[in-house]
Amino acid sequence: MILSFAEMTTQASETPNKDIPEEINGLRMTRQRQEVYRFLMGERIHPTANEVFMGIKKALPNVSLATVYNCLEALVQHKIIRQVNFDREPSRYCPNLDEHGHFHDETTGTIHDVKFKPGINLTDLLDLPPNTVIKDIEITLRGQLA
Amino acid sequence: MILSFAEMTTQASETPNKDIPEEINGLRMTRQRQEVYRFLMGERIHPTANEVFMGIKKALPNVSLATVYNCLEALVQHKIIRQVNFDREPSRYCPNLDEHGHFHDETTGTIHDVKFKPGINLTDLLDLPPNTVIKDIEITLRGQLA
DNA sequence: TTTGTAGCAAGAACTATTCTAAATATCATC
DNA sequence: GATGATATTTAGAATAGTTCTTGCTACAAA
Known part of the structure; x- marks a missing residue:
């Protein structure tokens, strides 16, 4: 054809x-x-x-x-x-819309989603200035799967 | 001279x-x-x-x-x-070595250090795969000072 | 001093991304 | 359907932050 x-x-x-x-x-x-x-x-x-x-x-x-x-x-x-985004590496794209972080495995170069434990409200853990409106949180971990 | x-x-x-x-x-x-x-x-x-x-x-x-x-x-x-690093913006540099996050104020473009509340161990809140060695954590917040 | 290694300056090169312009597709309306 | 307005795609040029290369300078050890 x-x-x-x-x-x-x-x-x-x-x-x-x-x-x-x-x-x-x-x-x-x-x-x-x-x-x-x-x-x-x-x-x-x-x-x-x-x-x-x-x-x-x-x-x-x-x-x-x-x-x-x-x-x-x-x-x-x-x-x-x-x-x-990880450091200055090329941007990556992720179809998972749940609030989650990313773990960057240095040995394999792979990236894994990291869920938060239930009932955790991240902003509660941070010492934010008053009257702060948070629109987006990004958590990135770097390390190794031993 | x-x-x-x-x-x-x-x-x-x-x-x-x-x-x-x-x-x-x-x-x-x-x-x-x-x-x-x-x-x-x-x-x-x-x-x-x-x-x-x-x-x-x-x-x-x-x-x-x-x-x-x-x-x-x-x-x-x-x-x-x-x-x-924030998204793909130019890298910024910070002399504060304490474990802390960064809040990016969208209205002014300024960046503020964000401390964690005392007694918080971030990795406890994350659902990490077993045997994970974390070498670095980065927390970035984006929003506005209302 | 000589010799080897580290650091610096200037500009070229690299690379991820964005922009531009022209072609094509889709949508709304006839 | 046909027509005009808007959106989307394409290819390649342009951009910007960063890294690399080269030649030179400084420092340290023998």
């Missing part, structure tokens, strides 16, 4: 991804956004933008890295995924 | 900074490292490498940005200062 140029560069409506809705949190899920999101959901590896790019190329051979960045940014802004 | 090139580019021993020792944690404190460290101690603003660079130019007109990066890296590796 030979695809026309129009078919190859199609967006959302053709070749739909049945298991991903056409809209999430008010964001229209184009074909590219679907593939990016699907890849993140499937992998538990907190991939970088470039890893997403390479991972979805099989499904979307004409996708560009800029589009991957665009998609990731859109998904983050609509609170569909989270962006995670 | 006219300085020879050799005098202008001198390192640690000339024009000593009396209040900073010649060695900290096994790191020889050259003139450049002293000025970088002094600047960090004086400012409470968690400066970036570039801000340090501009801040020490008066004392060290010939210093280069690469040297500032080298100094900061050396100080970090010898656990004399801490490197702090």
Whole structure:
């Protein structure tokens, strides 16, 4: 089968991804956004933008890295995924929206989600200035699985 | 007074900074490292490498940005200062070595140290995999001072 | 002094990310 | 459907923080 140029560069409506809705949190899920999101959901590896790019190329051979960045940014802004940063390493992306931290295993380079024990309210443990409105908390651990 | 090139580019021993020792944690404190460290101690603003660079130019007109990066890296590796990252913004540097978090005030762009309430052991609150050795914890808060 | 190692300066190089411009797709309305 | 307005994608250029390279200078040990 030979695809026309129009078919190859199609967006959302053709070749739909049945298991991903056409809209999430008010964001229209184009074909590219679907593939990016699907890849993140499937992998538990907190991939970088470039890893997403390479991972979805099989499904979307004409996708560009800029589009991957665009998609990731859109998904983050609509609170569909989270962006995670370790030091100055490339950003990683995470489909787990529960409040959680990240443990960076130095020996393998892998990243694991870390849940908080039940009933813990983090801001209770911190000596915050009065009248502080916290919008986001990020907890990062670095170490080794001995 | 006219300085020879050799005098202008001198390192640690000339024009000593009396209040900073010649060695900290096994790191020889050259003139450049002293000025970088002094600047960090004086400012409470968690400066970036570039801000340090501009801040020490008066004392060290010939210093280069690469040297500032080298100094900061050396100080970090010898656990004399801490490197702090917010998202993908430029790294900031912090002379406070106590275990603490950072609150990023979105309205002013300023960064405040956040102490933990006494008796809190952070790892107790996290659901870590068994046999985990934690080497470093980073807590970042983002929000506003209402 | 000589010799080896560490540190510095200047600028080039690197890399993750963002921007720009043009093409294409989608949506709303006819 | 067709048409015009808006959104999205693409490719490549541009940006910015940081690191690397090279040549030189300083310091330490013998």
